[in-house]
Amino acid sequence: MRKEAWFGLSMMALVIGLVFYILPAPSQMTNGHLGLMMLAMIVVAIMLGFPTAFTLMGLGTMFAFFAYYSENPATALPRVLDLMALRAYWVMNNDVLISVPLFVFMGYLVERSNLIGRLYKGLHLATSRIPGSLAVATIVTCAIFATASGIIGAVVTLMGLLAFPAMLKAGYGIRLAAGSVTAGGTLGILIPPSVLLILYGATASVSVVQLYAGAFLPGIMLAGLYVGYVIVYAKLKPSIAPPLSEEDQRVDLPKFAEIISRTTSKNVLAGLIRAIKGKRNADVPMRTLLNHLFIALLPMLAVALVLGSLYLVATAPVEAVPEGVEAMGIAATEEKTQAEAGDLQEPEVSGEEAQTAEAGQAEQTAEETKTPAEAKPDKEAAATPAERNRVPTWWWVTSAIFVAGLLIFYAIFTFVRLEIFKMLLGSFFPLALIILGVLGTIVVGLATPSEAAAMGSFGGLILAIAYRQLSFSVLKESVFLCAKTSAMVCWLFVGSGMFAAAFALLGGQEIVNDWVKSLDMTPTQFMILAQFIIFLLGWPLEWTEIIIIFMPIFLPLLPHFNIDPLFFGLLVALNLQTAFLSPPVAMAAFYLKGVSPPHVSLNQIFLGMMPFMAIQVLAIILLYLFPAIGLWLPSLVYSNQ
């Protein structure tokens, strides 16, 4: 047997020995002590590798029987059975957990739609001027793709196949390359829509809507910190991340674009318009020119759309929502005409998908502007219901910023950039639209998380169809994988429900509570201790187990220390991410190792992950010091609903 196994077994023996040492003699044992014993047993039993759901179910049943038996032997059995049935039915009848299979299904579909390669290529060309562009593009690709699919293993493997070789070939340091793939891939755990937050919401009875709103900014912040680190590092040490060679940066222009940019103008707008107006100097079909002009004008349309709906919302007399809906309708038709008009090589965003996603966007903007609109005294609105409100100053300011941005954009919009833009249009935007559509409808309250998840799955189906990746076998695989993952998670809930009930019956929770309270800690100390314990648990256990089994032990303590369960959940989510990157059990590293060239050692990958782990710790500290990062968005949503 291996050394590791002996080490583990002796650790387990140590735990058991300690428990027996601490517990009083059997004659003085109370039920509460039994509860503690149960807790120690669960840790040992999980380490032994038996399927956790059944460990929990078995232990829970036995100890619940024990607890009831000590009260009244005659009714013990029926009461245990009632408890069991109620616990199982609670999971089956749970309107929060219903989102789990739906989001998982969406994840598998998005993963199979195979957008990742295109996305990576587009992004790294778009960022090619930035130092460490390949690593930056890797992190951004991972963040977007992992968010939409949520399947860490698959994202890290795919990026290990695509981005890792590209970075090695470009002469990047192995550690930086490995670190950016693994760190980026694990972002999907945190950035909503993530399954982790649903499980936390179900365990802690915190609204998933608020968790999603809360985790969004910290997730973006973490991704931003990663990117910032890579850029600074690459700037300081160019040898570790050399700039791309001219050849790698080159984008092949289609023939007509090459002709125009050579003869007329490099700028897209000027070139296209002159080519359309003037005598056509080459054999360029008018249709191609018009199509490309339309694509080039898309950003302007988008800005006009946003400003228009902002205008409608801002000046809306009483109700903001119907205007938003109207704008949505326009958005949908616009997108549809675009889909019809575009005869592109890239498959276009299909109508329905654009509709939901645009709706999400419009809603988000509507959401942002609601506060000022509602702030206006109701009387005024009631007095002049028919008239539109005056255009507020902020609208002019926003418009000015948008227009200035557009002008700059078009000034530097060359044909090369048009090609990159087209590439992103086919990969980045559909994914971003799905994510924002799902999140937007949830946060604004148009749909419950489960409804948004279902529409996300539907969007995933359409995405897979649009990219010609959906075959019956792909659908079958996604369906079966989804069933297995959901069964795994939900059966864990059935087991842990029984376990937690037994733990509470025996009074184990009270002993833990009393003990923690007797330590006389400050909230800060408690928070640090709790996060540290969770971090340690993250080594041997999966995050599902930590959330489902151990969170219920921490949660009753939160009111005592005046800690918001929502805030605690955000910290836990950030914390559990580090578990994926902390050696020696970091799953991400093993997934990457599985597809990397033989001479890349596990140690190199671990070393590469270290700086990113440090950044995660920094992010936890930042979030703790400035809770507004996480709590600002939920408070905004709350005040609106």
Added chain:
Amino acid sequence: MQKFLLTVDKISTFVGKTFSWLIVSLTFLITWEVFSRYALSAPHAWAFDAMIMMYGTLFMMSGAYTLSKNGMVRGDVLYGFFPPRLQASIDLTLYFVFFLPGVTALCWAGYRYAGESWAIWEHSSITAEGPPIYPFKTVIPVAGFFLLMQGIVEIIRCIRCLKDGRWPSRIEDVEEVDVDKLKQLVHVKDEDIAKLDEFVTAKEGGER
């Protein structure tokens, strides 16, 4: 014996796979309901009950399937390092200590629970005139029964492993991270990865 194992595996897999298609109908049902509520202003009172029932049935009935594919989450930090015989003996003991009491209790509890529901022809109380929920509650004992059958098969597997010193085979199934499939998806071949090694070794030489 192997035939018996595989037969039960097949039954569990068949049941699980059949019910796993509920996810597709669940997706369509909810999407349609949302569409119908916003676009047609015609929400359906029964939709919520139907959603919950589809979800509950989906995961409960997939339990045995997941167990038969070894898909239930385990703490495999140490387990992975154990030799097969030790793995089997631990599993065997714990199947008797934890699994059988727990799942038997589930079956029995579910039987009583569903029985009470059938006795009063219980209907959902979420909305007025809710749909009947006694079939939904019946899912608990049925899923428990399949799980129990699969558990017995797993016990036999453990015994066989104790005898032979290696785990008996399982039927192949889709994996969450199927590296070969992912390689195909992005058109990367093993030779390409091997070729990369020159960059790695060159880099290492430079760094030292």
